[in-house]
Amino acid sequence: MTRAFYLAPRYLSRGVTAHPLGVHCAAVSRSLTRQRSAVIADDHALLDGLCRAVELGATLLDTADWYGCEHAERLIGRFLRECRDLPLILSSKVGRLQGSAPHSYGDRHIHHQLKQSLENLYADCLDLYFLDSFDFGEGDRYLGPAIDQMVTLRELGLIKSIGMRGPHIGYGASPAEQQARAERFLHLFRLIKPNVVWMRYNALAPAIQLEGEDVFDFTRRHGVGPVLSTPLPHGSLTGAATTDQQPQDPTRPPGISSTGHTAQEREVVASGLQALREHFGDAPDMLLALRWCLRRSDHCVVVVGLADAAQMEETFARLGAPLTDAELAAVEEIYAHIHAGSATARHSKQGARALPTRTRIAAHACRTTDDAKPRATPHPLITEPHVPCQLKGGPCERDRLRLGPMRPGELHEHAKHRCRPDAGSRPDRH
Numbered sequence: 001m002t003r004a005f006y007l008a009p010r011y012l013s014r015g016v017t018a019h020p021l022g023v024h025c026a027a028v029s030r031s032l033t034r035q036r037s038a039v040i041a042d043d044h045a046l047l048d049g050l051c052r053a054v055e056l057g058a059t060l061l062d063t064a065d066w067y068g069c070e071h072a073e074r075l076i077g078r079f080l081r082e083c084r085d086l087p088l089i090l091s092s093k094v095g096r097l098q099g100s101a102p103h104s105y106g107d108r109h110i111h112h113q114l115k116q117s118l119e120n121l122y123a124d125c126l127d128l129y130f131l132d133s134f135d136f137g138e139g140d141r142y143l144g145p146a147i148d149q150m151v152t153l154r155e156l157g158l159i160k161s162i163g164m165r166g167p168h169i170g171y172g173a174s175p176a177e178q179q180a181r182a183e184r185f186l187h188l189f190r191l192i193k194p195n196v197v198w199m200r201y202n203a204l205a206p207a208i209q210l211e212g213e214d215v216f217d218f219t220r221r222h223g224v225g226p227v228l229s230t231p232l233p234h235g236s237l238t239g240a241a242t243t244d245q246q247p248q249d250p251t252r253p254p255g256i257s258s259t260g261h262t263a264q265e266r267e268v269v270a271s272g273l274q275a276l277r278e279h280f281g282d283a284p285d286m287l288l289a290l291r292w293c294l295r296r297s298d299h300c301v302v303v304v305g306l307a308d309a310a311q312m313e314e315t316f317a318r319l320g321a322p323l324t325d326a327e328l329a330a331v332e333e334i335y336a337h338i339h340a341g342s343a344t345a346r347h348s349k350q351g352a353r354a355l356p357t358r359t360r361i362a363a364h365a366c367r368t369t370d371d372a373k374p375r376a377t378p379h380p381l382i383t384e385p386h387v388p389c390q391l392k393g394g395p396c397e398r399d400r401l402r403l404g405p406m407r408p409g410e411l412h413e414h415a416k417h418r419c420r421p422d423a424g425s426r427p428d429r430h
Contacts, residue, residue: 012225022060166199
């Protein structure tokens, strides 16, 4: 594979081709507790980084309506107002914000959210629009209406390609959980018939098989373009998360890092990274991980997290030549060793450490300092990924649930905010 072919625009779906490296804007956030001056400074730094990434060739800008409670979309919209003539590919997602609708996919909520996203992004059309959740209500009652809405939006020219979330799953998932996720994905895939699939993918992610194939062979056979996110799992493949000198979150059990990996797993990752450095010299771990992802298939696009201009320069300008077949084999062998060693270290733990990361954190948060027994069983709501709510008057009750058991009537108060386990919340906008 030559460098010219390696960095050539890649076909994702009809009418949509993009540079192999895009920009993922999930890190954009706006907190009610932060000073306005700090938010403005961060916005300026991220806008400079976005500008630099586009200058270096990035064409795909990936975001979602719930990233930063819509602040991510608005930040990209500010950039697009100044760069309307650039041939950029816009991608967003729906399915995490419920608002006043009966469900995040209910009624005409998808159409409502798209209209808001287009306004935020200062755009007339989205190139890629993803269904970002596998939750379609009890008995998938909203699945059919959601598919109908997406097809109608495509026919109206408001979106070019229908997308869906991929079969990725957490690092600690058991084989049975991986199989269940694959079956759920395949069931939805056959009904939605997407043009593109968005998924987290990196060397530490579980390798889920789809109809006996890996995700790349599967998507190629079906003519679907994959968009890969999180190629660097929160620093784990760059050495940034392998040290024991990380700040300890007071709500996180001792020995568990911000990536969800134990000390034993981090030791396995550190050993593998050292082997890579011995084989490739001073090549940055970050760029090596990106080159590995890009080399996995020539019909995928990888999106990297938006950062300041200097980090975007590091990522895009120093990417380097594609890995040769021999180098690819060497990297995959070492990554396979890291993955196998991490899995062994993970599954050797019993009890609390065998639970999903959020459950471990929640259980730890319910313990007193002088009593090893939990005060109460954590509510199931806090075992799922959580985006803090940004409602007028401050965070909703659910943010405070993480600190201990619920008091009487608290679940009722929480339900009034319509805050779902896998999404943030905001007042409905009319």
